[in-house]
Amino acid sequence: MSFLGIKMFHTSVRQLQAQSLGIKLSSPLALGATFLPSKYRMAYTPLYESPLSKPIATLKRVSLAFGLVGLYLSNMMYTSPALSSDLSYVLATCSVLPLPLIEYFTRDYVSRIFRVYNTEKDQSLENLTTDEILVAEKISLTGRSFYNTILKPAELQLTDGRFGWVNWKTKNGFFYVNEDIGGINMDRLWGMAEHNSGIDNGRYFGK
Incomplete structure (x- = not known):
C-alpha cells in the first residue's frame, strides 16, 4: 500500500x-444525514x-478486522474434513463477540x-x-x-x-x-x- x-x-x-x-x-447506523x-x-x-479518540478509533478498526478474519478462518475450519465443526463455531463466536461489546462501551x-x-x-x-x-x-x-x-x-x-x-x-x-x-x-x-x-x-x- x-x-x-x-x-x-x-x-x-x-x-x-x-x-x-x-x-x-x-x-x-443512519442511511442518510441532515445539515x-x-x-x-x-x-x-x-x-x-x-x-483517546485515535486509540479508540484504532480499537474499533482492529476489532472489526479481527472479527472478519475470524469468520473467514472459522468458515475454512467448518469446511475442512480434518477439523471439528465445533471448533469453527467457537472461533466464530470468540472473533465476533468483542464487536458489540466494544461498540456498546465506545459509541x-x-x-x-x-x-x-x-x-x-x-x-x-x-x-x-x-x-x-x-x-x-x-x-x-x-x-x-x-x-x-x-x-x-x-x-x-x-x-x-x-x-x-x-x-x-x-x-x-x-x-x-x-x-x-x-x-x-x-x-x-x-x-x-x-x-x-x-x-x-x-x-x-x-x-
Whole structure:
C-alpha cells in the first residue's frame, strides 16, 4: 500500500474532510444525514479534544478486522474434513463477540466538541449564549469516520443511568466527555450539567 493510501486511511484526515463539508449531522447506523441551515458555521478550533479518540478509533478498526478474519478462518475450519465443526463455531463466536461489546462501551465517546455560530447575528455574549448550539463529534461504528450530533448546553445533565461509558445526557442521547480537559470553557459546560442535575460543585455561573 502506498504512503498516500495509508495517509488517507488515517482518522485525522477524515476529521479535516468532515469539517470542510459543513455541519453534517448523522448517527452510527443512519442511511442518510441532515445539515444545519447554512447560516450556522462551526468553529475552526474545538472547545474540547479527547486524548483517546485515535486509540479508540484504532480499537474499533482492529476489532472489526479481527472479527472478519475470524469468520473467514472459522468458515475454512467448518469446511475442512480434518477439523471439528465445533471448533469453527467457537472461533466464530470468540472473533465476533468483542464487536458489540466494544461498540456498546465506545459509541457515545466524544472525540471533539465545537461551538456553532449563527452568522446572521452579532457575536455578542448574549447572542452566543441564547439558544446555544454545540456539535459533538463521535467515532463511527467502523472507526473509519466521524459523525456529528447536536449538543445543547441548556439540556445538559449528568447521568449514570446507563451501564457503559457515559456521563452526559441530553434529548439527543448520551455522551462521554473526559473531565478536567478544555479549561474554563469546558468547566462552564460541566457547571451547567451539574446545575441541571441539581448538583452544586461551584462551577455553575449562569448560561
